[in-house]
Amino acid sequence: MARSYLFIPGNVPRMLQNMDVFDADAVIIDFEDAVSLTDKDEARHLTQLFLRDHLPPSLDIYVRINSDAQLMKDDLIALETLDIQGIVLPKCDQDTLKEYEASQANFRVIGIIETPQGMIEVEKTAMHPCIDGLILGAEDLKKEMGFTRSSQTLYYPRQRLLYAAKAANIKAIDTPFTHLDESGLSEDACEAAALGYESKCAIHPNQVPTINQLFLPSEADLMAALKIVKKHEQTNSMRFSLDGKMIDKPVIDAAKQLIEKSKRYGVKGVL
Amino acid sequence: MPKTVSVGTLESSDCMMTIKPHHTTVITIHTVVHEAFYDHIKQTIDKMIAAHNLKNVHVICEDKGALDYTIRARLKTAIERYKDIIHG
Amino acid sequence: MIIHQSIKDLFKHLPLKDGLNISFHHHYRNGDVVLNAVLNELYTQDLKALNLYPSGIFPVHTSIVEGLKQHRINNITTNYMNGPVSAYLKAHGLPGELIMQTHGGRARAIEEKETVIDIAFIAVSAASKAGDGSGLLGQRPCGALGYAVADAQHARKVVLLTDTLVETIENPEIKGADVDHICLLETAGNTSQIASGTLSVTRDPVGLKIAREAMRVIKASGYFKQDVSFQSGAGSVSLAITQMFVDQLKQDHLTASFFTGGITGVHAQALKDGLVRKLYDVQCFDEAAIESLKNNPNHEPMSASLYASPSNEQRKIKALDIVILGASEIDLDFNVNVTSDSYHTIIGGSGGHQDTAEDAKLSIIVAPLIKARTPLIKHTLTSRTTPGKHIACLITERGIAVNDAHDPTLKTTLEAQGIQTLDIQSLMDKAHALTLVPAPFKRPKHRLGYIEGRRKDVLDTLYWGERDD
Numbered sequence: 117m118a119r120s121y122l123f124i125p126g127n128v129p130r131m132l133q134n135m136d137v138f139d140a141d142a143v144i145i146d147f148e149d150a151v152s153l154t155d156k157d158e159a160r161h162l163t164q165l166f167l168r169d170h171l172p173p174s175l176d177i178y179v180r181i182n183s184d185a186q187l188m189k190d191d192l193i194a195l196e197t198l199d200i201q202g203i204v205l206p207k208c209d210q211d212t213l214k215e216y217e218a219s220q221a222n223f224r225v226i227g228i229i230e231t232p233q234g235m236i237e238v239e240k241t242a243m244h245p246c247i248d249g250l251i252l253g254a255e256d257l258k259k260e261m262g263f264t265r266s267s268q269t270l271y272y273p274r275q276r277l278l279y280a281a282k283a284a285n286i287k288a289i290d291t292p293f294t295h296l297d298e299s300g301l302s303e304d305a306c307e308a309a310a311l312g313y314e315s316k317c318a319i320h321p322n323q324v325p326t327i328n329q330l331f332l333p334s335e336a337d338l339m340a341a342l343k344i345v346k347k348h349e350q351t352n353s354m355r356f357s358l359d360g361k362m363i364d365k366p367v368i369d370a371a372k373q374l375i376e377k378s379k380r381y382g383v384k385g386v387l
Numbered sequence: 388m389p390k391t392v393s394v395g396t397l398e399s400s401d402c403m404m405t406i407k408p409h410h411t412t413v414i415t416i417h418t419v420v421h422e423a424f425y426d427h428i429k430q431t432i433d434k435m436i437a438a439h440n441l442k443n444v445h446v447i448c449e450d451k452g453a454l455d456y457t458i459r460a461r462l463k464t465a466i467e468r469y470k471d472i473i474h475g
Numbered sequence: 476m477i478i479h480q481s482i483k484d485l486f487k488h489l490p491l492k493d494g495l496n497i498s499f500h501h502h503y504r505n506g507d508v509v510l511n512a513v514l515n516e517l518y519t520q521d522l523k524a525l526n527l528y529p530s531g532i533f534p535v536h537t538s539i540v541e542g543l544k545q546h547r548i549n550n551i552t553t554n555y556m557n558g559p560v561s562a563y564l565k566a567h568g569l570p571g572e573l574i575m576q577t578h579g580g581r582a583r584a585i586e587e588k589e590t591v592i593d594i595a596f597i598a599v600s601a602a603s604k605a606g607d608g609s610g611l612l613g614q615r616p617c618g619a620l621g622y623a624v625a626d627a628q629h630a631r632k633v634v635l636l637t638d639t640l641v642e643t644i645e646n647p648e649i650k651g652a653d654v655d656h657i658c659l660l661e662t663a664g665n666t667s668q669i670a671s672g673t674l675s676v677t678r679d680p681v682g683l684k685i686a687r688e689a690m691r692v693i694k695a696s697g698y699f700k701q702d703v704s705f706q707s708g709a710g711s712v713s714l715a716i717t718q719m720f721v722d723q724l725k726q727d728h729l730t731a732s733f734f735t736g737g738i739t740g741v742h743a744q745a746l747k748d749g750l751v752r753k754l755y756d757v758q759c760f761d762e763a764a765i766e767s768l769k770n771n772p773n774h775e776p777m778s779a780s781l782y783a784s785p786s787n788e789q790r791k792i793k794a795l796d797i798v799i800l801g802a803s804e805i806d807l808d809f810n811v812n813v814t815s816d817s818y819h820t821i822i823g824g825s826g827g828h829q830d831t832a833e834d835a836k837l838s839i840i841v842a843p844l845i846k847a848r849t850p851l852i853k854h855t856l857t858s859r860t861t862p863g864k865h866i867a868c869l870i871t872e873r874g875i876a877v878n879d880a881h882d883p884t885l886k887t888t889l890e891a892q893g894i895q896t897l898d899i900q901s902l903m904d905k906a907h908a909l910t911l912v913p914a915p916f917k918r919p920k921h922r923l924g925y926i927e928g929r930r931k932d933v934l935d936t937l938y939w940g941e942r943d944d
Contacts, residue, residue, distance in 0.1 A: 129457040130400040133909060137684050137872040157467065158394055169907060171458045231737060277446040321680030325687065399847050420848045422942075423913030424821070452847020454909055 117224055117377055118142040118176055119331035121289055122318045125150035126159035126179070129166075133276075135260055136172035138321035141381075144178045144204050147191050160194035167198045169345060178226060178372045180204040185211050194223040202248055209234040217253070224248040230256035232282060238277055242284035249287030251317060253296055254279050274311050284314070292317040297327060305330045314317060328381070335355070338378045341371035392468040393427075395461040402453040403460040406469045409445035412436065418450035431458050439466050476606045478657045481515045484832040485658040485821060489594060489632060491517070494524040494549075498592045498630060500623035501555070502533030502610060502758060506668025509636045512660065514538040518547060520870025526550040526571070527661070528592055529663075530581060530622040530779075531826075534558030535668075547624050551924075553589065554578055555824035561762035564923060565820040567835050568939040570640050572759045573924030575814055575821070575860075575937065578621045578622065578757070579783025579790070579830035580929035583624040586780060586787075589931065591620030595630035597623045597649060601639040602657050608649030608650050608760075615666045618768055619738070620648040622776035638663045645944070649777050670761040676718050676741070679713035685841050686715035689719045689799060692870060698796045700871045701729050703742050705751075706736040706792070706831055707759040707799035712841055714741055721745040735782065736827060738774070743767030746774055755791045757782040757827075774862075783830035785929045790834070796820065798835035800828055800861075803841040804853050804867075807899050809863030809878045811840060812856045814926055817849070819919050819938050830929050832865040840883075844871035849904035850913065853898060857916070858926060859935040869899065917942040 118141035124131050126147045133144045134214065151159040163179065171177075171379030177200045181191035195197055195203065201224065215224065225246045229238050230253025242250060254270055263269040281288035290308035293316075295303045297373055299321055304314050309330055315329050333341075348368050354362045391407040402418075414432055418425060430448060446465075448458070479485040493519075499510045510529060516524065525548050532553050534540065540563045550571035551564075557596040564573060576584065584590040599620065601612035608627070611619045614858065615638065627633050627649045634656045677683060693716075695697050705720060707713040717734075718741055724731055731751040734742050736754040740763025745751045745768070754774040759765045767774045780787045782795075790797075803822065804812040807881050816822045832838040842851050853872065867885055870876045876899035877886040886896055897905075921938040 126399075128398070129453060130398065133400065134681055134872070141685065158461070158464045161463045165456040165460045165463075178462060208596055230822075322683060361413065381607065420913070422916050424848060426914060427911055452849065454848060455911060470478070 117373075119315050119378065119381070120318050120324045120327040121178070121315060122321060122324055123150070123180070123292070126163045127151050127155050129162065132162065132166045133170065136175050138324050140175075140318065140321070140324045141315075142176035142178065144180050144203070144317070146180045148180050148182050148206050153212060156190070160191065162192050164198065167200065171199060176201045178202050178204045180206060180228075180385070183207040183209060183215075185215055188215060189219055191223065192193070192219050192223075195223070196221075202294050204228060205253065206253070207231050207234065208241060208250075211241060213241065213246075217246070222246075226251055226287070227273055228253040229273075230254075232257070232260055235273060235276060238280040239283070242280040247286060250277055250281050251289040252289035252291040260308070270307070272306060274313070278312055287315065288313055290316040292319040294319060296320055298321070301308050302330060319332050332373050332381055333378050333383055337374060341374040341378075344368060344371040345375060390469075390472050392465050392472065394465040394468065395457075397449060397451055397472050399474070400453055400457070402450040402458055404450055404458075404465040405447040405449075406441075406465050407445050409443055409462070413445045414448070415445070416448045416450065418448070419452050427455065428458060429472050431455060432462060433461065441469075443474060444469070451464055452472055476604060476651070476655060478604070478659065479759050480659055482512055482560055482658060482660075485611055485634065485656055486516060486520060488656065489634070491520060491522060493522055494526070494592060495591045496526045496528060497521065498528035498577040498595045498626045499530070500620065500626070501529060502617040502620055502622065502669075503531065503598060503664030503666075504531070504669050505535045506665030506914070507533065507535055508660070509596055509674065510536055511538040511587045513638075518542060518545060523547050523573065523623055526552070528590060528626075530554055531556070531579070532556040532560050536560055538678065543854045546570070549593045551573070552576060553580055553824065554579075555826050557823060559902070561821040565818070567864040568923055573821075573937055574923070575824045575926045577778050577783070577829045577927075577929045578827045579785055580927060581622075582625040582778065582780035582782075583593045583784040583786045584931070585629050585931065586784065588629070590628035593627055594632045594634060595623070595626035596634050596636060597627060597635045599635050599649060600640050600663050602635045603641050603644045603647070603651065605643070606635065606651030606654035606657060607647035608635045608637070608642040609644045609647050611765065612641055612644065613637065613663065615663050616765050616769075616813065617664055617666060617669060618765040619756045619776040621777055621782060622779050623755030623788060624648060625780055627903065629699065634658055636660050636663065638891070643783065648778075658863055659679070666762065666765075669759070676715045679711070681843055682712040683715060686712055686719060688848050688872075688875060689716050689839055689841050689870045690719040690876060691894060692868065692889060693837075693840065694723065694896050695889050696797075696837055697888055699723070702732040703729070703732045704735070704794060704796045705731055706734060706795055706797070706835070708801065708818050709737050709739055710801055713799050713801065714739060716841070717741050721748075721750055724750045733791070735795060736831070738764040738768070740764060740767075743774065745769070746771055749790060752785050756761045783834070783929070785830070785833075792831050792834040795831065795835040797837045797839065798831040799841055800832060800838050802840045803853065804856050805840060805851055805869055806853055806856050806863070807840070807903065809840075809866040809869065809881070810856055810859045810898065811861040811863070812858050814860045815858045815937065817857050818918050819857055821937070825926070829861040829865070829934075832861045833929070837867050838865055839868040840869045842869070842871060844873045844902065845910055847912050850910050852905065852906060856914070856935075857918075857936060858908050860926060862934070868896075869902070871902065873905050874902050900922050
């Protein structure tokens with residue numbers, strides 16, 4: 117249900133201890149790209165002690181671990197006793213998932229699909245029992261595929277990942293926008309939202325308000341959903357027509373979810 | 388190889404923890420919150436070096452307003468790295 | 476009007492003696508050259524027991540330290556101070572007293588003859604041969620001259636110091652009738668240094684969070700409507716709030732009636748865009764503001780008295796709806812310190828803090844709850860700049876606390892709009908959960924002076940020296 121997934125570098129105290137003030141719905145503490153190879157132990161200790169002492173309530177917390185086998189093992193040991201929502205697995209494909217399974221850790225997993233291999237296996241990955249969601253990692257994918265980033269070139273990977281996620285009934289999270297200019301961000305997020313994405317990664321706290329706003333259900337959507345649920349409750353029926361449209365179970369479920377999300381994030385008209 | 392380890396940074400809310408060999412055990416703390424937290428920081432460091440049975444070291448803490456968890460985390464990493472060096 | 480070619484020349488015609496009361500303004504901020512030039516020449520002439528009345532003291536003002544070292548300065552009365560003078564006073568004190576006034580209080584004290592200035596040294600970017608002074612004309616403009624007006628009107632002798640002589644000045648802020656001497660300098664001041672410091676909208680995410688929360692409170696408060704009036708400072712968070720405030724006016728198709736105080740390019744753009752009808756400018760904070768004051772007839776300069784003097788019934792802030800103010804410390808009764816750090820070094824001062832807090836209907840304090848490991852909320856303030864009874868609420872990145880003692884209805888108003896509030900004690904507890912409880916600070920041994928309220932009330936004592944063990 118989260119709209120924004122904010123990456124927080126795992127070795128920067130100033131960012132860690134403020135993770136709950138940036139208004140992100142979820143945070144991903146990063147042990148991978150944001151931490152240099154020689155500082156992995158620093159990040160593990162810092163994150164470990166922070167979460168033990170100051171676990172922020174009412175915030176979904178994930179940790180992005182490393183995909184390298186030895187680093188992954190050490191990362192998972194450091195996270196063992198921590199109360200987190202799950203881990204984020206980079207370069208996610210069938211091989212990295214096997215690596216993760218071999219560690220015997222039992223965190224829920226959000227996989228980042230950021231390699232060609234990961235993309236052609238995405239349907240299988242989405243169905244994997246430990247997988248809770250998928251993130252599109254367009255920047256790495258771009259490098260490996262050799263495309264330049266645009267709404268056209270992102271169309272296929274966004275679509276394919278979204279179908280895989282929806283079919284498996286797991287979360288689909290849009291790729292981060294890596295430029296720190298705001299107008300580009302909202303355009304990028306709007307494109308993802310138009311395809312059906314309901315959340316997006318943020319790589320800087322200042323991206324969070326824009327993302328939260330864009331993935332907030334509109335007042336009109338909320339009114340429509342309230343109307344559907346009201347009629348469903350009045351008629352006690354799973355199949356009826358409303359304003360000339362046929363309503364059935366998936367529509368009712370979606371409406372209920374939208375109302376829930378609106379309540380949680382304070383859309384006007386739901387109070 | 389010099390037997391000195393340094394962990395952390397001098398950015399705000401962080402601290403840099405350095406350990407090197409010394410003929411006795413000495414702790415040096417420079418902190419931007421001296422009056423308010425020097426005693427807390429000293430206690431935290433004392434406790435941890437005792438718990439890890441660390442002796443004959445000079446521990447230098449350059450503190451830029453790190454919270455207690457950061458001081459402990461930096462020191463923990465530093466102690467682990469120091470022991471790795473000393474014990475090969 | 477006598478025009479002198481150097482300060483040395485000028486001094487031959489001034490009634491110089493030990494114990495002089497002399498004043499300066501701080502419109503050039505850290506780009507000021509006049510104060511140093513004048514003091515150094517006074518030292519050359521071996522004058523002693525000087526009493527200084529600069530409206531603000533900046534890091535550039537090292538001649539004051541020199542004068543203190545040479546035991547030539549007795550008392551200092553000012554509204555704002557940081558840099559080496561602060562450090563010197565913390566370490567050595569001064570023979571007389573340091574009095575920290577407010578902008579409104581300084582003007583009032585001069586107008587009511589509590590403060591008697593023997594000679595006012597007023598830097599202007601241009602002077603006319605008739606003695607009119609402007610901060611807008613010439614090569615090195617500094618903008619509005621609001622803090623110098625009372626000095627010009629009431630000092631026994633008034634000197635303009637400038638690098639530019641012009642034939643005439645239209646609507647001069649400093650009137651020739653008040654001026655006795657003009658002294659030419661190579662430069663009147665460095666315009667480029669005016670905007671040095673924190674004069675840009677913050678990108679710091681914690682600062683932006685505070686700004687967003689402040690904007691939510693402003694919108695929910697009931698004061699944000701057609702013809703609202705608004706003031707905020709030039710700190711980076713304040714400026715972010717001003718930007719959000721202006722954007723919201725635009726989005727809601729509203730116009731503000733006026734903005735007061737120190738003016739920046741953000742304010743000037745809003746005036747240009749028709750989102751606010753008047754800017755009342757006591758001090759320009761950047762070159763964009765200076766340009767606007769020069770060219771836009773709805774951007775008006777105002778004197779410190781017209782801005783904030785409690786005795787001036789026409790003062791602009793009397794009609795002010797909302798003011799955004801900072802704090803370096805706040806206590807559980809919402810008393811605010813912006814004067815000294817926890818080691819009792821002066822780091823700023825009231826400026827217009829107490830004046831606007833008292834007069835505005837909604838006085839909002841914005842500040843980070845924790846800075847590095849230092850919590851904002853204290854049981855005991857290092858010094859009290861503004862009484863808590865004037866403060867409506869405190870906004871931090873970790874919550875909003877409403878001062879029921881100021882306005883018992885505000886909390887209900889905000890909560891009805893979906894804004895959660897905390898009591899200030901819980902907010903303090905939240906900070907301590909992260910920082911732990913700081914050991915109490917001991918204050919230094921010696922009295923340095925005091926903080927004076929805008930009506931001459933004493934708000935707190937200032938100290939210098941090592942802590943009292």
